[in-house]
Amino acid sequence: MNGNDAAPATAELRTLVEGIEGRIDDWAAATTRWLNDAGKLSGSAIDKFVRPTVSDMLLAPGSNVTGAGFIASAGLLGPDRSYIAWWQGEDLERVDALANFSPQSMSRYVGAEWFKVPVATRRPHVTGPYIDLLCTDEYVLTFTHPVFRGDAVAGIVGLDVTAQTLERRALPLLRRIGPRAALVSAGGRTIVCAAPDVDAGDVIGPAEGAAATPIGRSFTLLAAAAVA
Amino acid sequence: MSLSPLGASRSLAAVFLPIKSGGLVDEVCRRIELAVETGLLTSGQRLPNEIELAGALGVSAVTTREALSQLRGQGLIRTVRGRSGGSFIADDALPSPERARARLLDLTRLQISDLGLHWRAIAATCAGVAARRSDAADIASLRGYIRPAAGDGQGATALAWRLSASEFMLEVAAVARSARLAREILRLQADMGTLTLLPFGDPAFCEHIAELSEAVTAAIESHDSGAAEARTRELIQTTTNWLLAEHAAGQAHTPGTTEEEAS
Missing domain, CATH: 1.10.10.10 (Winged helix-like DNA-binding domain superfamily/Winged helix DNA-binding domain)
Structure with missing residues (x-):
């Protein structure tokens, strides 16, 4: 609406998204360093390393993160065995610890987009927004990043940000950019839109002539949304 | 006031x-x-x-x-x-059809049909919304749950059929992208518990459910909310009807309970 206000609002939106991406990049780098220095690995050694970082992220005032953790590739702790060290919420509730003892349950994690894609591409990835039925039962975006031991992918670190949190943070910024401004995922799904007739999860495209600006590694800011 | x-x-x-x-x-x-x-x-x-x-x-x-x-x-x-x-x-810890049957006969007809209604309302709403929001990847993952993975469902166990049927309904809720409805489906599946194991012991029932799930998927794919809701209602009703029929047959074969209590 207001050209003077759109530019700073866009910059703030970029800071928000790049802040989340930067956090996962730093954490992945620290985890990779630790994995290469650590000797023989065990589940409890992994817990001891991962939990304090997760705790800091979940309990930080005004935290954007609802859940975070580490998932091992098969082979890191033993043949055909994975390991999940993931916590969520203010009470640091441990997610699905029984999965660490159940190969069937583990295959669900290993087959999930947020694990499979970063392991295959060796690149960070954002999944969603999607309904996370494995952990939070919420509508979330999951940011994941591969970690390495030597040259091999040892697993992933990841964090969940709810669509609700992004709505709270991004909606005021989008309103300053335009009445139909929208932040969309790589798949063209709405994360947040200033227009009340577009819900998170709706597939949308830019209105005719509206600008599409990349935000962070995979999101796009549409100056005005048209329902696809 | x-x-x-x-x-x-x-x-x-x-x-x-x-x-x-x-x-x-x-x-x-x-x-x-x-x-x-x-x-x-x-x-x-x-x-x-x-x-x-x-x-x-x-x-x-x-x-x-x-x-x-x-x-x-x-x-x-x-x-x-x-x-x-x-x-x-334990070696015999598998969910047993006998225990499920005992649980079914323990319920009243009213409880079964009321649970069925609740389930139908939630599932049909999920399917209607899913039809509005689906994309090609959603349809591919729905198709993955129509039949148990191993051998095209040939010789799959009742347990495997039930697992893929509950995953299918959860996936419909996931495609709808509503956290509340998805949680409600989880809660309902927990309420149904082992009961839903029973009909999947019947191969004709499994086949019928797979066909209905295919019809639900096709409606979601073509963004036809009305058809998706109708087919889903049919899917749930098929299960409820099966359970009600089994309940009636089971009580008829349990000698003496109803008649004696009535007198």
Whole structure:
């Protein structure tokens, strides 16, 4: 609406998204360093390393993160065995610890987009927004990043940000950019839109002539949304 | 102008309900029972020891010891002493059709049809919204749950059929992208518990459910909300009808209960 206000609002939106991406990049780098220095690995050694970082992220005032953790590739702790060290919420509730003892349950994690894609591409990835039925039962975006031991992918670190949190943070910024401004995922799904007739999860495209600006590694800011 | 006194006092009373002291032990037991019911933990599988389990679940070792002893009492796990010892899921811990049948006959017809109505309302709404929001990847993942993975469903067990049918409904909720509806589907599936194991022992029923699931998927794919809702209602009604028929037949064969009570 207001050209003077759109530019700073866009910059703030970029800071928000790049802040989340930067956090996962730093954490992945620290985890990779630790994995290469650590000797023989065990589940409890992994817990001891991962939990304090997760705790800091979940309990930080005004935290954007609802859940975070580490998932091992098969082979890191033993043949055909994975390991999940993931916590969520203010009470640091441990997610699905029984999965660490159940190969069937583990295959669900290993087959999930947020694990499979970063392991295959060796690149960070954002999944969603999607309904996370494995952990939070919420509508979330999951940011994941591969970690390495030597040259091999040892697993992933990841964090969940709810669509609700992004709505709270991004909606005021989008309103300053335009009445139909929208932040969309790589798949063209709405994360947040200033227009009340577009819900998170709706597939949308830019209105005719509206600008599409990349935000962070995979999101796009549409100056005005048209329902696809 | 004010709240109904009954409503207000009832909600207030709920605040001061005693908190069950045995709650944590029951919760640990329930988790393990649920994992066995859904096939996540299988017969012969070793459970973590008390200390590991306590750490994993965030409860005290005393709580896990008590929970393990309760599960042992139920025959769900067996404990072996010694060097290679530990607690294992019992060999006959598979969800049993006999227990499911006993549970079905224990219910009233009213409970079964009411549960069916609730389930149908939630599932049909999910399907209608899913039809608006689906993309090609969603359809591919829905198709993956129409039949059990192994051998195109040929010779798949009732357990495998039930698992893929519940995953299918959950996936419909996921495609709808509503957290509340997805949680409601999870809760309803927990309420149905082992009951839904029964119809999947019948190959004709399995085939019928697979066909209806295909029709639901096709409607979601073509963004036809009305058809998606209608086909889903049919899908749920098929299960409810099966359970009601089985219930009627079972009670007819249990000699003496209804007639004697009536006299």
